[in-house]
Amino acid sequence: MSRPILALSAGDPAGIGPEIILKALSTPHLEFEPLVVGSEEVFRHLSKKLGIQQSFEVLDVCEGLDPDAVLPGQASATSAEIQERTFAQALDLVDSGRADAIVTAPWTKSLRPLIGLEASGHTEILAARYNAPNHVMMLAGPRLRVALVTTHLALRAVPDAVVGPKIERVVRTCVEDLARFFGVTRPKIAMLGLNPHAGENGHMGMEEIETITPAIERLRAQMPDVALSGPHPADTLFAKFHGQEAPYDAVIAMYHDQGLVGLKSIHFGQAINITLGLPILRTSVDHGSAWDIAWQGRANAESMRYAMDAAVECARLRSEYAR
Numbered sequence: 001m002s003r004p005i006l007a008l009s010a011g012d013p014a015g016i017g018p019e020i021i022l023k024a025l026s027t028p029h030l031e032f033e034p035l036v037v038g039s040e041e042v043f044r045h046l047s048k049k050l051g052i053q054q055s056f057e058v059l060d061v062c063e064g065l066d067p068d069a070v071l072p073g074q075a076s077a078t079s080a081e082i083q084e085r086t087f088a089q090a091l092d093l094v095d096s097g098r099a100d101a102i103v104t105a106p107w108t109k110s111l112r113p114l115i116g117l118e119a120s121g122h123t124e125i126l127a128a129r130y131n132a133p134n135h136v137m138m139l140a141g142p143r144l145r146v147a148l149v150t151t152h153l154a155l156r157a158v159p160d161a162v163v164g165p166k167i168e169r170v171v172r173t174c175v176e177d178l179a180r181f182f183g184v185t186r187p188k189i190a191m192l193g194l195n196p197h198a199g200e201n202g203h204m205g206m207e208e209i210e211t212i213t214p215a216i217e218r219l220r221a222q223m224p225d226v227a228l229s230g231p232h233p234a235d236t237l238f239a240k241f242h243g244q245e246a247p248y249d250a251v252i253a254m255y256h257d258q259g260l261v262g263l264k265s266i267h268f269g270q271a272i273n274i275t276l277g278l279p280i281l282r283t284s285v286d287h288g289s290a291w292d293i294a295w296q297g298r299a300n301a302e303s304m305r306y307a308m309d310a311a312v313e314c315a316r317l318r319s320e321y322a323r
């Protein structure tokens with residue numbers, strides 16, 4: 001495969017997205033061709049302010065907007081418009097075949113209502129755009145990968161959303177894409193419970209007995225090559241990943257913070273976010289737009305670099321898998 005082309009969407013211009021792209025692309029030998037989408041003016045300003053030479057052109061999305069209205073670490077409708085156009089144009093590059101994958105810098109979900117849109121992560125928008133009901137959010141670090149049954153959902157709504165068919169879809173997508181993007185076949189997967197101590201035999205909640213265990217049993221019958229265990233108590237499972245050897249290829253968490261507190265406590269800054277179950281390849285960073293340090297030169301670009309490298313590797317494995 002020749003050098004893959006990555007569409008890099010710069011995210012919220014008032015956050016650290018442009019800075020981490022500048023830093024991540026400042027290394028000499030890249031294994032991919034970058035197509036950076038965002039505000040040209042913001043990149044030019046940051047490159048000068050931070051003394052980082054800009055080695056790429058920017059596909060500018062600011063026509064008709066005033067990029068000077070973007071202030072670091074502050075909300076504005078201009079930033080909202082820029083992050084929205086940036087993501088859409090980067091996706092158009094993938095859909096038209098000009099790019100092999102998209103890597104997204106972080107955006108700020110709560111900016112979207114400033115331009116009349118629902119607050120949302122990239123994941124949910126990708127699922128809607130590609131009509132992908134089996135999509136899954138996975139964060140993957142050097143030892144631990146966590147996939148989520150529910151994503152950006154209020155905690156109050158979680159128990160009702162944790163239903164058998166959803167759990168089964170998430171596990172099936174996870175198994176398929178562990179092979180497609182990570183080269184992992186016959187995976188060992190740990191399912192978490194929902195309640196404290198995985199329900200303590202029904203004394204602290206019934207979801208493990210009524211929903212999660214029956215889903216695990218159905219999955220075991222359908223996928224005998226997958227070693228599926230659980231439901232495990234969430235509070236102790238992640239401690240098993242502190243050693244050098246990973247005991248499981250993936251952990252399935254029932255809700256956002258259950259899985260991502262574990263993942264980010266172990267791997268923050270070293271992990272990627274990948275959306276499974278899509279017809280396209282999308283990776284991202286393991287952190288947000290970090291307004292508190294925006295445009296100060298303090299942002300760590302490691303996760304962005306991992307997200308880029310992972311997109312290259314996943315694209316390679318995907319084409320091998322397709323053969």
Ligand SMILES: NC(=O)c1ccc[n+]([C@@H]2O[C@H](COP(=O)([O-])OP(=O)(O)OC[C@H]3O[C@@H](n4cnc5c(N)ncnc54)[C@H](O)[C@@H]3O)[C@@H](O)[C@H]2O)c1
Nearest residue numbers: 105106107108109110284285287288289290292293299300
């Ligand atoms: N991929 C994405 O688009 C993505 C991911 C996570 C959060 N978000 C969004 O980002 C916004 C802010 O979220 P948050 O405050 O919960 O989390 P955050 O990750 O932006 O910040 C949490 C803390 O980590 C620090 N931090 C984050 N990334 C860093 C980096 N690369 N280098 C150095 N320090 C870093 C920040 O300064 C802050 O102190 C929210 O709107 C959230 O929804 C977007």
Ligand SMILES: N[C@H](C(=O)O)[C@H](O)COP(=O)(O)O
Nearest residue numbers: 121122123124273284286287
């Ligand atoms: N849940 C992710 C995290 O905490 O890192 C994040 O918000 C990114 O979501 P999207 O990939 O949907 O933007």
